[in-house]
Amino acid sequence: MNTEIQQKLExxxxxxxxxxxxxxxxxxxxxxxxxxxFNGKTDKLAINQGNTVGVRVIKNNRVGISYSEDLADSSxxxxxxxxxxxxxYMNEEPHEKILKGQGQVLxxxxxxxxxxxxxxxQKIDLSIKLEKDVLAFDRKVKSAPYNGVSEGKAEYYNFNTxxxxxxESSGSVSCYTSCLIEEGEKNGMHYKSSSARSLEGLDxxxxxxxxxxxxxxxxxxxxxxxxxxxVIFSPNTLSSLFSIFSVIYSGKATAEKKNPLMKKMGEIIFxxxxxxxxxxxxxxxxxxxxxxxxxxxxxxxxxxxxxxYKSVFHNSKTxxxxxxxxxxxxxxxxxxxxxxxxxxxxxxxxxxxxxNKLFEGNPIIEVFSIQGAHSGADAIxxxxxxxxxxxxxxxxxxxxxxxxxxxGNFYSMMKNIHSFGDKVHGNSGRxxxxxxxxxxxxxxxxx
Amino acid sequence: MFxxxxxxxxxxxxALSLGADFSELFIEKTNxxxxxxxxxxxxxxxxxxxxxxGVRLIYGDEVLYAYLNSIKDNxxxxxxxxxxxxxxxxxxxxxxxxxxxxxxxxxxxxKPISDISLLDEKVGYLKKISNISLDSSxxxxxxxxxxxxxxxxxxxxxxxxxxxxxxxxxxxxxxSVIAEDGNEKSTGFFGPxxxxxxxxxxxxxxxxxxDMVVKQALTKLNAxxxxxxxxxxxxxxxxGGVIFHEACGHLLETTSVQKKSSVFWDKMDQIIANxxxxxxxxxxxxxxxxxxxxxxxxxxxxxxxxxKDGKLVAFLSDRVGELKTGHKRTGxxxxxxxxxxxxxxxxxxxxxxxxxxLDEMIQSIDHGIYCKHMGGGSVQxxxxxFNFAANESYLIEKGKITTPLKSATLIGTGPDVLTKxxxxxxxxxxxxxxxxxxxxxxxxxxxxxxxxxxxxxxxxQK
Numbered sequence: 001m002n003t004e005i006q007q008k009l010e011x012x013x014x015x016x017x018x019x020x021x022x023x024x025x026x027x028x029x030x031x032x033x034x035x036x037x038f039n040g041k042t043d044k045l046a047i048n049q050g051n052t053v054g055v056r057v058i059k060n061n062r063v064g065i066s067y068s069e070d071l072a073d074s075s076x077x078x079x080x081x082x083x084x085x086x087x088x089y090m091n092e093e094p095h096e097k098i099l100k101g102q103g104q105v106l107x108x109x110x111x112x113x114x115x116x117x118x119x120x121x122q123k124i125d126l127s128i129k130l131e132k133d134v135l136a137f138d139r140k141v142k143s144a145p146y147n148g149v150s151e152g153k154a155e156y157y158n159f160n161t162x163x164x165x166x167x168e169s170s171g172s173v174s175c176y177t178s179c180l181i182e183e184g185e186k187n188g189m190h191y192k193s194s195s196a197r198s199l200e201g202l203d204x205x206x207x208x209x210x211x212x213x214x215x216x217x218x219x220x221x222x223x224x225x226x227x228x229x230x231v232i233f234s235p236n237t238l239s240s241l242f243s244i245f246s247v248i249y250s251g252k253a254t255a256e257k258k259n260p261l262m263k264k265m266g267e268i269i270f271x272x273x274x275x276x277x278x279x280x281x282x283x284x285x286x287x288x289x290x291x292x293x294x295x296x297x298x299x300x301x302x303x304x305x306x307x308x309y310k311s312v313f314h315n316s317k318t319x320x321x322x323x324x325x326x327x328x329x330x331x332x333x334x335x336x337x338x339x340x341x342x343x344x345x346x347x348x349x350x351x352x353x354x355x356n357k358l359f360e361g362n363p364i365i366e367v368f369s370i371q372g373a374h375s376g377a378d379a380i381x382x383x384x385x386x387x388x389x390x391x392x393x394x395x396x397x398x399x400x401x402x403x404x405x406x407x408g409n410f411y412s413m414m415k416n417i418h419s420f421g422d423k424v425h426g427n428s429g430r431x432x433x434x435x436x437x438x439x440x441x442x443x444x445x446x447x
Numbered sequence: 448m449f450x451x452x453x454x455x456x457x458x459x460x461x462a463l464s465l466g467a468d469f470s471e472l473f474i475e476k477t478n479x480x481x482x483x484x485x486x487x488x489x490x491x492x493x494x495x496x497x498x499x500x501g502v503r504l505i506y507g508d509e510v511l512y513a514y515l516n517s518i519k520d521n522x523x524x525x526x527x528x529x530x531x532x533x534x535x536x537x538x539x540x541x542x543x544x545x546x547x548x549x550x551x552x553x554x555x556x557x558k559p560i561s562d563i564s565l566l567d568e569k570v571g572y573l574k575k576i577s578n579i580s581l582d583s584s585x586x587x588x589x590x591x592x593x594x595x596x597x598x599x600x601x602x603x604x605x606x607x608x609x610x611x612x613x614x615x616x617x618x619x620x621x622x623s624v625i626a627e628d629g630n631e632k633s634t635g636f637f638g639p640x641x642x643x644x645x646x647x648x649x650x651x652x653x654x655x656x657x658d659m660v661v662k663q664a665l666t667k668l669n670a671x672x673x674x675x676x677x678x679x680x681x682x683x684x685x686x687g688g689v690i691f692h693e694a695c696g697h698l699l700e701t702t703s704v705q706k707k708s709s710v711f712w713d714k715m716d717q718i719i720a721n722x723x724x725x726x727x728x729x730x731x732x733x734x735x736x737x738x739x740x741x742x743x744x745x746x747x748x749x750x751x752x753x754x755k756d757g758k759l760v761a762f763l764s765d766r767v768g769e770l771k772t773g774h775k776r777t778g779x780x781x782x783x784x785x786x787x788x789x790x791x792x793x794x795x796x797x798x799x800x801x802x803x804x805l806d807e808m809i810q811s812i813d814h815g816i817y818c819k820h821m822g823g824g825s826v827q828x829x830x831x832x833f834n835f836a837a838n839e840s841y842l843i844e845k846g847k848i849t850t851p852l853k854s855a856t857l858i859g860t861g862p863d864v865l866t867k868x869x870x871x872x873x874x875x876x877x878x879x880x881x882x883x884x885x886x887x888x889x890x891x892x893x894x895x896x897x898x899x900x901x902x903x904x905x906x907x908q909k
Binding site: 038041042043044045046047048049050051054064065066067068069070071075078079082085086089090091120121124142143145146180187188189226256257258260335336337371372373375376377378380381383384385386387402403404405406407443444445446 | 485488489491492493494495496497498499509510511512513514515516526529530532533563566570588589625631632633634667673675676703706707708710786788822823824825826827830832833834835836853854855856858859904905906907909
């Protein structure tokens with residue numbers, strides 16, 4: 001924690017205290033170095049240094065927020081005045097309080113930090129190598145248009161008038177590449193990325209192989225015959241689906257009556273083998289979380305247990321509004337109102353089978369890419385329809401297929417599961433873990 | 448405005464002394480405000496000030512970019528030195544003296560964000576929208592309305608002697624509802640925006656804002672499963688243009704042309720669309736959401752004809768695009784904020800009107816669908832493969848619009864669809880949206896008259 005920043009926040013908090021009943025000041029600091037390459041040389045190089053101060057005040061039970069990217073004391077005081085002024089327009093909010101949390105909170109677990117900082121040259125070299133290696137796979141590779149490496153650090157301070165003095169820090173490195181294969185009118189393109197805590201930790205070979213092999217599959221892919229198929233989503237696409245329908249585990253959405261399943265809490269609404277937890281300290285995850293943004297200690301939360309809807313994520317406000325216990329999943333950025341968020345989500349099943357056996361029987365579509373996921377889905381009704389690419393797997397034969405749509409209703413689909421695999425897979429960001437799940441009979445439209 | 452010409456000159460001369468061929472400073476201060484009302488009560492009021500500087504150095508065709516929140520000379524010089532550490536060489540260019548210019552083609556805001564007395568008026572207007580929606584049907588359970596307003600002041604300097612300022616006022620309204628009937632739920636959304644101040648509310652009555660979303664949600668509530676497969680589709684006007692924007696417009700930006708990742712990179716002066724198609728990107732339109740006086744490289748914007756009678760006649764180009772492809776700049780260098788280097792981006796992009804009526808298009812189809820209001824979507828840049836959801840769509844049977852449909856999705860490739868547009872309507876309209884790409888999220892309008900596409904893959908539930 002930087003002493004100069006601490007002193008600045010204490011000073012501004014004093015000013016806020018004079019003008020409100022409760023106040024909170026958040027300061028976020030980020031810095032990064034990124035490079036991208038094309039045609040064997042650096043295409044773009046960027047150095048970023050950004051700060052934002054966010055203010056939340058409560059005066060006469062009314063909440064006001066504001067922010068400033070200028071860290072001069074006069075600008076922060078203006079943001080405080082603006083927050084106080086905004087609060088006058090708000091209705092009284094008996095459920096929102098600024099908490100002391102656990103008081104002195106350090107959320108800077110070693111696992112979340114950069115293991116080793118790399119030099120600019122190392123990142124530039126890796127970016128150029130990514131393009132070179134993709135082009136070397138095959139003469140049909142027309143180009144690798146997007147290649148890059150980025151390394152960044154982030155810090156988060158949250159000081160409030162109740163005594164919370166929270167500090168978080170983290171750092172990460174990422175790389176990406178893409179492969180475009182083209183011949184005549186046929187083409188296929190795929191993009192892959194990897195994140196880690198050091199340059200050496202990046203799975204560069206996987207990124208290269210995936211970009212090339214999936215681009216090749218898309219190049220060779222054929223149209224799919226329309227019909228109903230059993231479908232297995234890849235870890236990344238399944239993670240996207242669960243993200244689109246996140247209203248069903250958001251306390252904020254529930255309190256705002258936007259959770260379509262809110263009246264079914266405690267009921268069995270999904271397949272009875274299905275369980276979903278949120279574990280802040282899951283061993284294989286990228287990030288460890290000890291405290292939420294209200295400075296409260298985080299523990300594992302069960303969202304679904306054997307198909308039964310158990311809970312949603314809460315902060316102190318949503319828990320108070322809904323009359324339940326807070327499970328400490330508060331999220332508060334410098335610019336936004338208080339919300340809720342997940343940490344690491346893990347799906348499990350009470351009954352699994354050997355992963356290979358999932359692909360036996362009827363033709364299976366293994367979806368590895370979905371397009372337009374957010375626009376093609378309605379979280380309220382559960383209906384979705386989006387473009388997809390994948391593999392048709394039947395009787396040991398694997399055929400790449402593309403240009404089809406997969407449609408259904410997410411809430412019905414979760415009741416209609418054929419089977420679960422016996423291995424756990426993570427998404428690229430290592431925030432979502434699940435066995436492969438074979439969903440029964442979704443409608444796919446193709447040629 | 449933000450920096451003295453003396454400081455700016457000193458900084459850019461420093462960049463040139465490091466061997467850069469070109470240097471640029473983009474300074475921005477933006478005042479934002481978001482207000483939302485839910486079920487007749489104020490739900491949130493947020494806002495604040497964005498402030499920072501973007502520093503761009505170009506060596507040959509390599510772009511070095513940095514941003515920071517301080518415009519102090521010593522801090523800017525420090526990041527310039529960091530940027531150039533791997534590129535440092537002898538001075539190759541001399542600095543041209545600065546000459547301040549301003550362009551005021553767009554009218555200034557009548558009711559700017561700085562007028563804090565407008566807040567009460569905004570609250571009253573939004574509450575009215577929300578209450579009208581709630582009162583319109585017992586099936587409407589959630590009714591929200593909101594306004595986003597900002598004022599972006601920019602000052603741009605470059606080593607060629609450019610010094611320009613611009614004062615941009617944006618205002619966007621939104622209205623949305625959730626409708627419920629038993630276990631069935633649906634939503635409606637409408638979000639017009641203009642390059643102007645709060646006076647936008649005079650163009651949209653609360654009744655109109657409510658009516659658009661209530662009708663949409665109630666229609667979808669009773670919708671039936673959409674058929675899947677290849678069929679003729681009529682894509683409605685206004686936001687229907689999002690398909691052209693995503694699946695073709697992005698492929699006409701030099702950002703993708705320069706990497707040859709656009710399927711159109713080598714198609715200049717060739718027929719790429721049915722001859723009934725004319726497409727334009729126009730940054731000069733009065734008060735439109737995607738209009739600007741100058742682009743974010745300081746160049747006055749223009750009207751750019753992209754496709755003429757089916758033939759590709761221009762790309763959208765920025766400074767780096769011109770450097771790498773030779774296509775002249777079109778005033779299309781845009782960025783979300785100082786945090787992004789500029790890139791060639793669309794402004795107000797639309798397919799120009801033709802001479803068919805919507806009725807003629809519907810009557811020409813025996814079995815197909817009419818997508819009245821399109822939603823969002825995405826496109827694969829290299830291949831032009833797209834995926835778009837329709838927010839409100841209907842079955843067409845024997846030349847007539849019949850049953851409302853749920854969750855229709857259109858997929859295809861931009862180049863393929865362009866050749867399959869067989870009828871272009873006479874009802875051109877534009878609609879505001881936000882476009883995300885390499886230089887962040889920028890305000891754009893999309894637009895078109897109604898179009899008939901002879902065959903497109905529809906993703907449905909049956």
